[in-house]
Amino acid sequence: xxxxxxxxxxxxxxxxxxxxxxxxxxxxxxxxxxxxxxxxxxxxxxxxxxxxxxxxxxxxxxxxxxxxxxxxxxxxxxxxxxxxxxxxxxxxxxxxxxxxxxxxxxxxxxxxxxxxxxxxxxxxxxxxxxxxxxxxxxxxxxxxxxxxxxxxxxxxxxxxxxxxxxxxxxxxxxxxxxxxxxxxxxxxxxxxxxxxxxxxxxxxxxxxxxxxxxxxxxxxxxxxxxxxxxxxxxxxxxxxxxxxxxxxxxxxxxxxxxxxxxxxxxxxxxxxxxxxxxxxxxxxxxxxxxxxxxxxxxxxxxxxxxxxxxxxxxxxxxxxxxxxxxxxxxxxxxxxxxxxxxxxxxxxxxxxxxxxxxxxxxxxxxxxxxxxxxxxxxxxxxxxxxxxxxxxxxxxxxxxxxx
Numbered sequence: 001x002x003x004x005x006x007x008x009x010x011x012x013x014x015x016x017x018x019x020x021x022x023x024x025x026x027x028x029x030x031x032x033x034x035x036x037x038x039x040x041x042x043x044x045x046x047x048x049x050x051x052x053x054x055x056x057x058x059x060x061x062x063x064x065x066x067x068x069x070x071x072x073x074x075x076x077x078x079x080x081x082x083x084x085x086x087x088x089x090x091x092x093x094x095x096x097x098x099x100x101x102x103x104x105x106x107x108x109x110x111x112x113x114x115x116x117x118x119x120x121x122x123x124x125x126x127x128x129x130x131x132x133x134x135x136x137x138x139x140x141x142x143x144x145x146x147x148x149x150x151x152x153x154x155x156x157x158x159x160x161x162x163x164x165x166x167x168x169x170x171x172x173x174x175x176x177x178x179x180x181x182x183x184x185x186x187x188x189x190x191x192x193x194x195x196x197x198x199x200x201x202x203x204x205x206x207x208x209x210x211x212x213x214x215x216x217x218x219x220x221x222x223x224x225x226x227x228x229x230x231x232x233x234x235x236x237x238x239x240x241x242x243x244x245x246x247x248x249x250x251x252x253x254x255x256x257x258x259x260x261x262x263x264x265x266x267x268x269x270x271x272x273x274x275x276x277x278x279x280x281x282x283x284x285x286x287x288x289x290x291x292x293x294x295x296x297x298x299x300x301x302x303x304x305x306x307x308x309x310x311x312x313x314x315x316x317x318x319x320x321x322x323x324x325x326x327x328x329x330x331x332x333x334x335x336x337x338x339x340x341x342x343x344x345x346x347x348x349x350x351x352x353x354x355x356x357x358x359x360x361x362x363x364x365x366x367x368x369x370x371x372x373x374x375x376x377x378x379x380x381x382x383x384x385x386x387x388x389x390x391x392x393x394x395x396x397x398x399x400x401x402x403x
Contacts, residue, residue, distance in 0.1 A: 042079045048099045049073045049300055050085065052124050053194050054403055057139025059086045062097055071138070072302055072403070075101075087127070087139060088147025090167075092120060092155075095257075099299070100198060100279030103191060105257050112156050113256060119155040121187040123164065126179050127171065133182075133190055136403065142174035195255050196220050196231050197400035200308045202325035203282055204296050204338035204345060209289010213240035214343035217282070217293055218310055218323040219253065220400065233261055234310075235272065236321065237286075238341050245341065248272065248286065296345060297325035297335035302403060304329065305382055309397035311337065311370075311389065324397055328352060328382065337361060357385045359395075370395060 045065060050058055054073030060066060063078035077083035077097035084094035085106065093106030103120040107113050125133040129140045150167055157163045161181060171179045182190070200220030207215045215237035234250035249272075251263040258276040261284065272291065274284020280295040307326040326335030326348055333350040350359035352374060359370035372387015372395065382399035389395065 044079055045076055046079055046097055046099055048075050048077060048083070048097070048101055050075060050101045051194050051198055052103060052121060052191050053133070053136045053401070055124060055137045055139070057087070057127075057137075057141075057144055058092070059088075059144075060084065061086075068144070073136070087144065089150045090123075090147060090153045098278050102195060102198065104195065104255060109257060115158065116155050117191075118184040118188055119157065119160050121191045122160055122182055122184065123153070123155070125187055125190060126164070126168065126181045129175055129177075131177065131180055134401075140175055143171055146170050146174050192231075193401065197306055197402050198279070198300075199253075199255070199259050199276070200306055200325075200400055201295050201299075202297060202308065202310075202323035202336070202338055203293035204323075205282075205291070205293035207237040207239075207246065207286060207288060207291055209286075211237065211239035211241065211246060211288040213238045213246075214340050215246075215248070215291060215293060216321075216323045216338045216340040217248075218308060218325075220308060231255070233263075235291075236340050237291075238343070240343075246288070295325065296323075296338050297348075298327045300402065301327060302329070303327035304401070304403055305399045306402040307333065307335070307382075307385070307397040307399050309395060311393045311395035313391070313393040322346065322393075324348065324395065326350075326397065327402070328399065333357070333359065352382065352385075357387060359387075359389075361389065368393070374399075 050069050050073045056069050056071045056073055058069040060069060060075040060083055062083035063081040065076045065078055067075065069075050075083065079097055081097050082094040083097050083101065085092040095101055095105040103117055107117040107120060124137055127139045127143060128137040154163055164181065168179050168181065203217040205215050207213055215235060217233055217235040219233045220231060232250060232252050235248035237246035237248055239246055249263060254260045261272060261274040261282065263272045272284065272286045274282050274291055277283050280299050282293040284291050305328040307328055308324065310321040310323050312321040322337040322339040324335065324337040326333050331351045331353060333352060335348050337346040337348050339346065344363050346361040346363040348359055348361045350357060355374045357372040357374050361368045361370065368389040368391055370387055370389040372385045374385040375383045377383050384396065384398045386396045
């Protein structure tokens with residue numbers, strides 16, 4: 001199988017499409033040309049989700065849009081305006097209209113960011129009507145009503161227990177329960193798990209500058225078999241002009257407001273500096289120029305779990321993988337995979353029956369069948385699935401709690 005190798009970079013074989021290397025131009029096999037696409041225009045009104053996991057019962061205001069977050073944490077906001085969140089007189093903060101809001105975007109960026117973030121998370125989790133924030137946070141209508149009588153809350157206090165003493169008493173009286181104010185450590189652990197899954201996924205796009213072509217990224221893939229950690233990234237690109245692979249490497253990401261991706265160690269492709277522009281898009285620079293990526297697969301469709309990982313075929317020393325982003329809703333699996341070399345997006349569907357995973361990946365006239373086995377956490381929730389497609393490509397996908 002011939003391959004081009006015009007620089008010091010790797011000779012690359014596609015993962016899903018086992019054919020000779022090419023520039024990823026449009027063809028009948030499902031490849032797409034690697035010319036960067038402009039982002040789609042934003043609607044005048046967007047629907048977003050407030051998460052720590054999903055938070056229902058928050059009041060929101062954005063321009064002419066207002067209401068209460070529903071049982072999936074959804075709100076609406078005007079593009080170009082801020083959206084502010086509150087519970088009665090308790091103002092949580094505001095941020096630019098976007099499709100995902102977490103306490104991180106409401107805390108003021110500065111020396112007291114960590115304190116304010118922890119207090120916001122502790123407050124929201126204390127308000128959960130069933131004291132089980134691991135299944136989402138629901139603020140009861142009774143609490144929403146009594147919150148109108150609360151004094152303003154100082155989320156910069158170092159003594160949140162004292163600050164919330166009367167609030168906790170009110171919540172206990174109307175919810176008929178004993179509210180638990182979590183510790184800072186427990187509250188942030190819950191929030192961080194939410195963030196890890198909210199931004200996890202596969203992203204597809206382009207590189208430009210000294211090289212031009214396709215690029216892909218996977219974020220938050222905690223695969224024991226590969227040793228990848230949560231809140232980390234791996235990216236790769238393909239130079240369509242010179243028909244060579246650009247191995248991008250990987251590293252940790254930082255989440256304060258929106259996540260920051262900053263890989264300063266020079267690798268084969270050099271350093272990368274990028275940031276989430278929205279919950280589903282990434283823009284920045286790498287050694288060769290600009291980098292633009294967009295999330296593939298379902299972003300947040302109400303499914304309970306997200307499955308993130310990659311597929312790769314070690315035949316011919318393949319270096320480019322297909323990055324996968326799938327959602328698991330009951331037994332049904334659906335999402336997409338992006339193979340960088342051909343710039344090809346595959347539609348992936350399947351099911352989880354017991355511990356058996358069955359997948360079908362299609363693009364154009366090509367269909368690949370995959371099967372694997374899911375391991376589980378002690379509580380029975382899905383952990384990691386490993387398996388193979390019928391062309392010999394292996395895959396590993398890891399589950400995280402999305403809702």
